[in-house]
Amino acid sequence: MRQVTKLAAVTLVGALALTATACGGSSSSSKSSGDKGVGLAFDVGGRGDNSFNDASYAGMQKAMDEFHIKGKSLTPREGESEDDKVQRLVQLAKEGYNPVVGVGVVYSGAVKKVSQQFPKTSFAVIDAADNKGPNIANLVFTEEQSSYLVGVAAALQTKTNTVGFIGGVKFPLIQKFEAGFVQGVHDTNPKVKVLVKYLASPPNFSKGFGDPTEGANAAKGQLDSKADVIYSAAGASGDGAIKVISQSGKTAWAIGVDKDQYKQPSLAPYKKIILTSAMKDAEGAVYNFVKSVVKDKKPQVGVVPHSLSDGGVDYAKSNPTLTDNKAAVDKIEAAKKKIINGEIKVRTTP
Known part of the structure; x- marks a missing residue:
């Protein structure tokens, strides 16, 4: 971030x-x-x-x-x-x-x-x-809908069958991100383990959303536990996670949040490992x-x-690692259509 x-x-x-x-x-x-x-x-x-x-x-x-x-x-x-x-x-x-x-x-x-x-x-x-x-x-x-889609992407990308979710603050809004992501992962591959880490609880919003060091520490812990795709819904704290993943020396991926973080200038040194982002407009x-x-x-x-259905949320398609994988994109797009037409009901609570 x-x-x-x-x-x-x-x-x-x-x-x-x-x-x-x-x-x-x-x-x-x-x-x-x-x-x-x-x-x-x-x-x-x-x-x-x-x-x-x-x-x-x-x-x-x-x-x-x-x-x-x-x-x-x-x-x-x-x-x-x-x-x-x-x-x-x-x-x-x-x-x-x-x-x-x-x-x-x-x-x-x-x-x-x-x-x-x-x-x-x-x-x-x-x-x-x-x-x-x-x-x-x-x-x-x-947000649970876009999180579901990046969960599909994570399940298709992981080689270790372990992915991670980092939430800034554990309260209902961010739990929507977790719920959608976990459902998207498990609907795609039930064998994939999802590690979940929250950085803070209310009212400590500054630590949860404004502390890149906390995000970095959480990502390091998940990398050490064999996660090779990590989705952070943690505001500025998620930037620390992205940096650690990029510098880990491991084949691992970050998933961004809210904006297409692959395109953010201050994240340019790390963009190659930003697989996609769960965007909200x-x-x-x-x-x-x-x-x-x-x-x-x-x-x-x-x-x-x-x-x-109105483009208010979506997933980012900027990183060629994802977009050049036609089979993966087809599966994500199929899930997107099923959510829009009501065939897939995405949970809002873990």
Whole structure:
């Protein structure tokens, strides 16, 4: 997900201070109403994670460029409280940003509270589906479906009949990734063993999603246990896993998450071992939400789902090691069709 030496520094900066990134010359002066542009509150790790946050920021940037609006993004601190998240959203709304997007389920409660204080501002929270309100959109994804597909790829690629899953934090969202991956592996080859390792439990999200060293240690342990394909759903921590796999000297593969990590510039030194990635289109979700507010004037509200059927999730086809294997791609594509038509029901819990 990130080149560890650089990304650890990025994570440290984000952990030590609340960082505001003003885009397009947006002002920092406070005001209680107005449509200055789009406001974005990052999840743990902030920009530079080659994953979830970067994808959300790309959606924001695309909307800014296309609709000629300004924007502002804010990064969390390590170990912050719920009140910190609330104040971050309040700051964006007070300064006149509309809409305001909370990146990650950690903003669920904060969005619920702040949306009531600013009824004329549209809010979205990514990965939470339980917020009800006339000005809240819940942008959700069927991550278990894309995880199933990379599970098929892992089962077809392994030579040791052992693969690994590394989850950032053990809570329902990431367990969806685990459930889909394990099902995809076992539906393809029941003899393949799946090693599962979580880096942290709530509320320790920084350790789970923002610590490449933890990801590296987990991957090393799975490599030592003969795993030769490892799927990390761990944000920035997964970058450490990718680096360790690349430098292990073993014939082993990484599977990325959220974005096509084979294409991420900071992961270029390791891309040859990134077999595929379980992608979710946070970029498109953020862009479409902003569009609904600033252009269409019909803000998305309620639960807004994204799945295989609409391209909201998918698997990456950039690494020739996978794409040149026609038999493997045919099997993955067959599974994809069966999920879309309902023939395969993918579990959401392990």
